[in-house]
Amino acid sequence: MAQQDGRLGQEGMATEEKDPKTGTAGGTMRADGNPDDSRGSLFRSNLPRPTMADVARLSGFSAMTVSRALKDGASVSATTRERILGVIEEIGYVPDLTAGGLSSKRSGFITALVPTINNSNFSDTACGLTDALSERGLQLLLGYTDYSSGREEELISAMLRRRPEGMILTGGFHTERARRLLESAAIPIIETWDLPEAPVDQVVGFSNADASRAMVHHLVERGYRNIGFIGGSSNRDTRGADRRAGYEAAMSELGLGEGHIITFGTPPISMEQGGQAIAQMIEQWPEVDAVICVSDLSAFGVIMECHRRGWSVPGRVAVAGFGDFEVSRCCWPSITTVTVNSYDIGKQAGELLLSTIDRIRAGEEVAPATVKIDFKVVSREST
């Protein structure tokens, strides 16, 4: 039976069957009883797809009228449009947006680059973007940089070749060449999730350093004094580095010494790495009574490791995270964190982009704006 194949299957091995009908998968796969497996054999022909000219010929109108019938506000008589749409439906015509974009000089999409797509913060931002853009029929082309500015540069270069009408970036750090490319691209750029000192163009973000500062203050108010910080080892994640800098600044401002910092693994630092880091922290500085983690994920790892070792949270050590991920709300004890409206960052960035595009098209001068997004320390059980 198929289930046994699966259960006993070798890890990482895959088996390819040429004909599923005689394969090992058993009867469960072909329950529709269709003996012919003709999928794929017909429609992959290299025949040319119907074009607007085909629709024009078949409907008896010119291509231009077909084009108008497909647009929203165009002036076409109802009967004409009806007939044209009928032909389109009949022959399965699908408009070619790239050809249209070539002549109208509007590609109809914008690009967003995030460090990773597997992070609810950034995917929420992507959702906000999608929502803002789709109201105007713009599509979102998403790319992920893996926290590497080199990959970001490559992506920027690759994306620009498709002529996006705008670009959303995460953070304010880019390679020299990336900045040059962006500057000569002549499209609006929005940097997000940060407040860069030297922005490329527009900005929708917040100060990660200030957020960290606020968290230090929160812990101090709750009576903690020996506060440590857990983060990634390199500075690939500039927002993480900003959070660390904010922590150090706050500690020094409050006269709490230089602080205790454990850096562990390349960003994004994982749950497991958080667990390893807290062990190292407590071994090195047993006096530590609270830790701020660069993200909720590492904070969660810290808490689980504390469970394992029998250290009570927040009794032995208080734990704070960053980002308000679901896991920190649901975890026991729930995790004190910094919450940012990730969706709103995307929504606002999308709206700012749209209005900028409009103004440029109208020939107006556009003064680059900076939209500040609020953050808030959310106090939970872990502190």
Place this chain on the structure above:
Amino acid sequence: MAQQDGRLGQEGMATEEKDPKTGTAGGTMRADGNPDDSRGSLFRSNLPRPTMADVARLSGFSAMTVSRALKDGASVSATTRERILGVIEEIGYVPDLTAGGLSSKRSGFITALVPTINNSNFSDTACGLTDALSERGLQLLLGYTDYSSGREEELISAMLRRRPEGMILTGGFHTERARRLLESAAIPIIETWDLPEAPVDQVVGFSNADASRAMVHHLVERGYRNIGFIGGSSNRDTRGADRRAGYEAAMSELGLGEGHIITFGTPPISMEQGGQAIAQMIEQWPEVDAVICVSDLSAFGVIMECHRRGWSVPGRVAVAGFGDFEVSRCCWPSITTVTVNSYDIGKQAGELLLSTIDRIRAGEEVAPATVKIDFKVVSREST
């Protein structure tokens, strides 16, 4: 005017060559270090971007030779290429892929649709895809359906207008119109994460029902008999529905009755919903000694709720999940789950797509393949 400012730039690269078209220096921009915040004011002009014809004119060659110099295997003398690349660098020429695609009939990208980008399973698949495709210079255009087949249909329609060279889908359920669109698109389609009964074309996946079955067997082997299932309430998530069906089938096959099913919330069901579901489960059927959750996220929520209520896991109730998310490895107790090589699904799908594209281009007949991906039950502390 903006153009004049642009010419003042001293830190840019080239200022000698004027763009014959506009009489201004092409695209160089004042570097930072200016007290004024002049971002965005210069480079957003509506000036036309340099084209291949500009490069041709400035380098003294024809556009065709420029085009060749940009390709890999083309026959251009070294000195010619060098000069051309020099001009390109100088004036900041960026090739227009959409124009190229229009004439070469190769868009240079493929599309992948996933239910959500905020899920490490699907984002790992996207990474595998990216890796497989980038070897051949193909880009990935990612879209997310939010588990809605209506949105999937819209996305398919929108994507097809950009003429992707292939398409990766998640799951085997699509609307009628979506299937029609796909079938007449004349490009290779790969459905993933499932083994559809009536595939559109190619498949790279596994049986979710069989995976669930395997989990029931695992629990029975460990002595559990009153096994419940926690999942989403609707059938929007067909893979979730398959897992539930596999659970029911296994229970009945093993003579363990009809099983106990709590459905809670619309998929993807959250951690918090998992927590609420287990409370309901235990209240309704106190005899339950093990639960299978539709995903690791809900399983985690179950475990946290059990902590809160003082129910030991697996003492009072054993808990199993699906998907091998990081949280289930790191959580305490760690969660028994079904692991699937998500990255491999993407990698294999990408490679299958590439070879299919090659074969079609070579005029070969392509028999649709089904690649089965193995899964495995990973036993951990929670059972």
Place this chain on the structure above:
DNA sequence: CTGTTAGCGCCTTCAC
């Protein structure tokens, strides 16, 4: 309301 003309920027094809 509808049609004609002329490209958009590049690549294919064929010349040399």
Place this chain on the structure above:
DNA sequence: GTGAAGGCGCTAACAG
């Protein structure tokens, strides 16, 4: 190794 002509599929800008 290089160039010239033509066209990919569509739309802007004018006609009528």
